[in-house]
Amino acid sequence: FSTVQNLRNFWEFHEVLVGIITFILVWSCIRRPTRYPPGPRGVPILGVLPFLSKYPEREFLVWSKRYGSLLSVSIAWQRWIVLNDYDITMEVLVKNRMIFNMRPAIRFYQEALDPLGIVFSPGGAIWKAHRTFGTRAIRARLLDFYILLFHSIGQERMEKLIMTEIDYFIAELEKHNKKSFDIQDTLTHSIANVMCRFTLGERFDYKDVRFKKLVGCIIHVGKVTKDWKTMFLTLLSPLAHIWPFTRHVNEFKNAMKTFNDQIRIMVEEQQSSFNGIEVRNMIDAYLLKSQSFVSCNEKYTVEVSVQDIVGFFSDLFIAGTETLSSQLRWGFLIMMLNPECQENVRNEIHAVIGGNGRARLSDRYRMPYTCAVIQEIFRFRTLGALSLPRTNVVDVEIEGCKIPKGSKVILNTWAIHNDERNWENPQKFIPERHLDKDNFINSKKVLPFSVGARSCLGEQLARAEIFFFFVATLQQFELKFDPNAQVPSLDDASNGVIFSPNPYTMIVERINEDRSNNNNNSKVI
Numbered sequence: 139f140s141t142v143q144n145l146r147n148f149w150e151f152h153e154v155l156v157g158i159i160t161f162i163l164v165w166s167c168i169r170r171p172t173r174y175p176p177g178p179r180g181v182p183i184l185g186v187l188p189f190l191s192k193y194p195e196r197e198f199l200v201w202s203k204r205y206g207s208l209l210s211v212s213i214a215w216q217r218w219i220v221l222n223d224y225d226i227t228m229e230v231l232v233k234n235r236m237i238f239n240m241r242p243a244i245r246f247y248q249e250a251l252d253p254l255g256i257v258f259s260p261g262g263a264i265w266k267a268h269r270t271f272g273t274r275a276i277r278a279r280l281l282d283f284y285i286l287l288f289h290s291i292g293q294e295r296m297e298k299l300i301m302t303e304i305d306y307f308i309a310e311l312e313k314h315n316k317k318s319f320d321i322q323d324t325l326t327h328s329i330a331n332v333m334c335r336f337t338l339g340e341r342f343d344y345k346d347v348r349f350k351k352l353v354g355c356i357i358h359v360g361k362v363t364k365d366w367k368t369m370f371l372t373l374l375s376p377l378a379h380i381w382p383f384t385r386h387v388n389e390f391k392n393a394m395k396t397f398n399d400q401i402r403i404m405v406e407e408q409q410s411s412f413n414g415i416e417v418r419n420m421i422d423a424y425l426l427k428s429q430s431f432v433s434c435n436e437k438y439t440v441e442v443s444v445q446d447i448v449g450f451f452s453d454l455f456i457a458g459t460e461t462l463s464s465q466l467r468w469g470f471l472i473m474m475l476n477p478e479c480q481e482n483v484r485n486e487i488h489a490v491i492g493g494n495g496r497a498r499l500s501d502r503y504r505m506p507y508t509c510a511v512i513q514e515i516f517r518f519r520t521l522g523a524l525s526l527p528r529t530n531v532v533d534v535e536i537e538g539c540k541i542p543k544g545s546k547v548i549l550n551t552w553a554i555h556n557d558e559r560n561w562e563n564p565q566k567f568i569p570e571r572h573l574d575k576d577n578f579i580n581s582k583k584v585l586p587f588s589v590g591a592r593s594c595l596g597e598q599l600a601r602a603e604i605f606f607f608f609v610a611t612l613q614q615f616e617l618k619f620d621p622n623a624q625v626p627s628l629d630d631a632s633n634g635v636i637f638s639p640n641p642y643t644m645i646v647e648r649i650n651e652d653r654s655n656n657n658n659n660s661k662v663i
């Protein structure tokens with residue numbers, strides 16, 4: 139009898155215990171700090187997770203119409219604040235830029251990225267050193283001031299640096315003239331080579347074994363991060379460390395480790411052959427600075443280790459290759475779907491620089507239609523639909539809501555680019571919306587590179603590369619669909635860390651010489 143009684147007591151005790159634990163879990167999920175931004179509550183423990191699709195930015199936009207542009211959601215017991223329109227973004231990320239200048243500690247990235255680099259660095263002295271160095275290097279390359287800033291990294295200006303690589307890119311395209319192929323590999327090789335020139339001061343033959351390995355690693359990291367589950371699990375939800383999701387974590391870790399090893403070899407080789415005086419490239423410049431880095435306002439000195447430098451250059455390659463290649467592939471796909479627009483761009487290019495001339499960055503002012511098309515591509519197919527997370531260093535009050543210190547904040551760029559208050563028929567590709575008569579309108583509401591203290595470091599380089607690659611390709615080739623393949627859809631995309639088109643094949647056809655020469659005299663649109 140006593141055994142039966144003990145058993146009953148045991149079960150009763152456990153039922154009570156389970157009840158208390160469930161109550162605490164449910165309560166902790168539902169409870170919100172006072173005056174916290176509003177949002178849907180979702181279900182206990184999982185929050186809104188069961189209601190999210192492959193495109194969470196779209197659900198956030200729908201909810202923001204009901205709860206307001208400053209929206210809060212809970213994704214598997216992790217709270218997020220989502221910024222869903224232009225005004226709130228300016229208020230939070232620009233007006234309070236020095237408060238929202240950190241990245242939240244995301245365990246997954248801290249474990250997977252060793253060294254952490256710049257993109258996921260929480261902030262602080264090392265991030266500031268990376269940011270100052272990177273910004274100066276890019277600006278210097280653009281304006282040709284780098285001799286003053288970096289001794290003698292090289293004499294090339296950014297323009298020449300990109301254009302020289304474009305000659306190789308065009309030669310590669312010529313090999314595929316009138317044949318069906320996937321442009322992704324060629325693009326990634328060319329863009330990675332621009333980064334090699336930028337950092338190492340030299341380019342590589344596309345068949346070079348080490349270069350192929352480097353590009354292979356970049357492509358592999360890109361593939362892993364394109365999986366939308368990786369995005370959810372790593373950035374938005376804390377599920378990454380729970381079986382069976384650990385597979386994604388391990389895949390990403392391994393891909394990053396192999397890639398970082400390549401960059402480490404590169405940096406160590408530079409270090410061993412560097413005499414400490416004669417600066418040959420950007421890595422040398424940073425190795426020299428790393429002895430004692432002084433920020434632009436000269437307020438502090440920080441030691442940057444070789445390990446930190448490896449992380450920094452790794453991030454430049456990863457952040458600067460896959461992004462550009464995907465944005466250009468969106469651009470080419472849109473041009474094939476809109477042949478008339480493609481023809482208008484080509485006519486303008488031929489009228490301004492001819493069929494064989496080389497574009498200069500300053501030609502942008504004479505190509506309003508082309509600039510409008512590029513800006514519309516940025517808006518229409520937003521690569522960073524959800525930008526990378528930020529966190530605030532102190533409590534802040536925004537529009538009557540309290541954002542406690544250490545909140546996780548994410549920018550919904552897709553919502554800004556699809557806001558019907560800013561754009562008529564936002565789901566349509568209309569380059570003319572960025573033109574006023576024949577003048578290009580540089581819209582501040584197109585934000586592909588985000589804003590504030592952690593906005594894209596490579597924005598100027600990226601804008602220059604997109605312009606040169608886009609112009610050179612359309613100047614020389616007509617882009618057509620492969621008649622034997624299915625016409626790719628604009629909705630056929632992967633939405634991981636970036637929103638990029640799925641692989642597609644296309645045909646590039648050399649513009650006939652007569653036509654491009656005749657067009658030299660055609661009128662600018």
Ligand code: HEM
Nearest residue numbers: 257457458461462465522525526588592593594595596600
């Ligand atoms: C079309 C091309 C590109 C797009 C759309 C893009 C977009 C972005 C976005 C949305 C962010 C996150 C900003 C935030 O936290 O709010 C970012 C960060 C960053 N990007 Fe880019 N990017 C591009 C190309 C590049 C290139 C070419 C480079 C390298 C030179 C680069 C380097 C970086 C770095 C280092 C960060 C982290 C900055 C920091 O945390 O301080 N990106 N980018």
